[in-house]
Amino acid sequence: MLPSSLLPPLRLSAPPLSGRIEPAVTLSTVARLVASGAAVSKADLVTAAGLARTTVSTAVDELLARGVLRLDGTRPTAGRGRPADRLALSPRGGHVLLADVGATNAHLAVVDLSQQVLAHAHVDVDVRDGPDAVLRTVETQLTALRASTMGDVPARAVVIGLPGPVDGNLGIPVRPPIMPGWHAYPVSARLQQTFACPAVLENDVNLRALGEARALxxxxxxxxxxxxxxxxxxxxxxxxxxxxxxxxxxxxxxxxxxxxxxxxxxxxxxxxxxxxxxxxxxxxxxxxxxxxxxxxxxxxxxxxxxxxxxxxxxxxxxxxxxxxxxxxxxxxxxxxxxxxxxxxxxxxxxxxxxxxxxxxxxxxxxxxxxxxVLGEHAGLAGATVLGIEQVLSPDSIGALLAERPAPTRR
Ligand SMILES: [Zn+2]
Structure with a gap:
């Protein structure tokens, strides 16, 4: 099976639009709708986001100019209008690193912001070996997978699922019964330092639930x-x-x-x-x-x-x-x-x-x-959703734009 066929298209949630809309919220909404495949043209975005045509147009132009979106050919429009530009997330926008760790094995993957699985691996781990040994394996494997994807694309987020209760805000496991030595271990902080990007910690069954829901x-x-x-x-x-x-x-x-x-x-x-x-x-x-x-x-x-x-x-x-x-x-x-x-x-x-x-x-x-419906890859699907939503969130999309050249104003 090709890595890209590992996961079906996954729906991404958009931030709620109400009252006065901040530019970051508009940019995040537009980017997420394109990343989920829910909208691939400006006209689609106007309908899907419920935003004014000029608002959508300004946001798309900025995301294109900063290299977050790219043009991906055209597609025919209804009636006699000229073909519409087809929008896609740039493959150079960044990678999301995924680790779905179960009690005895782990699924690891690198995806881009358009949900393409660029590389993946399935390895044996035993959570009873403790956090240092397990996370060292996760870090080594993810680093090797990144190296195999070629190109100097930055890691934007890392998402890890663990088979026990977690405090997602603190990024730590909380008294996990089958994971000796993991209680309060700073999992998110460690991965954030290793990969120099935000880290998200989630329970493994929650990841499966989310992946399944967004694929259906x-x-x-x-x-x-x-x-x-x-x-x-x-x-x-x-x-x-x-x-x-x-x-x-x-x-x-x-x-x-x-x-x-x-x-x-x-x-x-x-x-x-x-x-x-x-x-x-x-x-x-x-x-x-x-x-x-x-x-x-x-x-x-x-x-x-x-x-x-x-x-x-x-x-x-x-x-x-x-x-x-x-x-x-x-x-x-x-x-x-x-x-x-x-x-x-x-x-x-x-x-x-x-x-x-x-x-x-x-x-x-x-x-x-x-x-x-997703079987053993449901956890990776949920991690993909959380990772891309994190990178394209109103709070984070500014960082994505800041390192790119500003759009030329006409
Ligand atoms: Zn019990």
Missing amino acids: PADQVPLLFVKVGTGIGGGLVSAAGVLHHGADGAAGDIGHVRVRGAPDDACVCGNVGCIEAVASAGAIARRLGTATIADVGALVARGDPAAVGAVRDAAGLIGELVATLVHFYNPARVTIGGVLTAASDELLAGVRSVVYQRALPLATRNLVLANS
């Missing part, structure tokens, strides 16, 4: 993503299409909820009977005596009766949890992801049957319950 049609939110892997985690994208973090960043941390009928197995958090301790792929691996959760996936894919039975039991418990969450948040879509869904439809089928049996009709009338 806009009516598929609110979206709840449930990842069943080594642990069980949730991510919630609101009706506005943005991540719901909650007051402390702990929203969606559903692995330590207890559901009806769960056995009293001990959990890494110190409680017993947590959904993660009884129904995760990790819990199934312990029960079956396999070395890794990938082994569980392989057994399920092969139809091994003990493995399929264990997944059915887990699906019943996860279904109870999802039915409760559906009642509370009334999502348009619940996406199930992780190693077990890649292996078979057994987990999805089991969760579905419980949710439709338990939840009341109003909450399930239009509910879509499906496997992840």
Whole structure:
């Protein structure tokens, strides 16, 4: 597969336009609409942004003159008008570096501001080795990927996802149960220093939720993503299409909820009977005596009766949890992801049957319950969205413009 086909086009959010509009907000809006592919000409932008033609024209001219946008041929217009200039983000505008770190492996990639994946790698890491060893691998790999893309293009942002609770504002993990030594480690500060650009830290399931929501049609939110892997985690994208973090960043941390009928197995958090301790792929691996959760996936894919039975039991418990969450948040879509869904439809089928049996009709009338459409690359998709939105935000786009020659005024 070519790197550029790794990800589908992803929608980017635009800052709200109301009252007196600052020039930086207009520039950010125009750049994001072009970067997401939602608008590729001035006429498109007038419609999509709801801004006056002259406002759009001034912003486009400035972004072109400063080398943030470029002309990418023309496209025919309706009627007899002359063909319209086609706009695109300049490939020289900057790179965004991505690291989606799971419990036992990491997806790394370099993308440009037009969402093209320029290079990517999949490496084994073990978060139990601690932050220094894992981040050193991430830094080495991202540096090598950047070198492979050629051209002297600056890194504009680095986005990292980690498999535990994080404080995105401080850029630190917060008491992650499966990541010894990571509590309060300055992840963002370290990456910011290494790559000399802003760093964004996010929970890995939140990244998947965001990636999935932005790759799907806009009516598929609110979206709840449930990842069943080594642990069980949730991510919630609101009706506005943005991540719901909650007051402390702990929203969606559903692995330590207890559901009806769960056995009293001990959990890494110190409680017993947590959904993660009884129904995760990790819990199934312990029960079956396999070395890794990938082994569980392989057994399920092969139809091994003990493995399929264990997944059915887990699906019943996860279904109870999802039915409760559906009642509370009334999502348009619940996406199930992780190693077990890649292996078979057994987990999805089991969760579905419980949710439709338990939840009341109003909450399930239009509910879509499906496997992840992006699979193992959902996290990279979410990281792409966060990274490009950061670089093209009203607060940051000024920096992008400042280092380029000023437009010539006529
Ligand atoms: Zn627990």
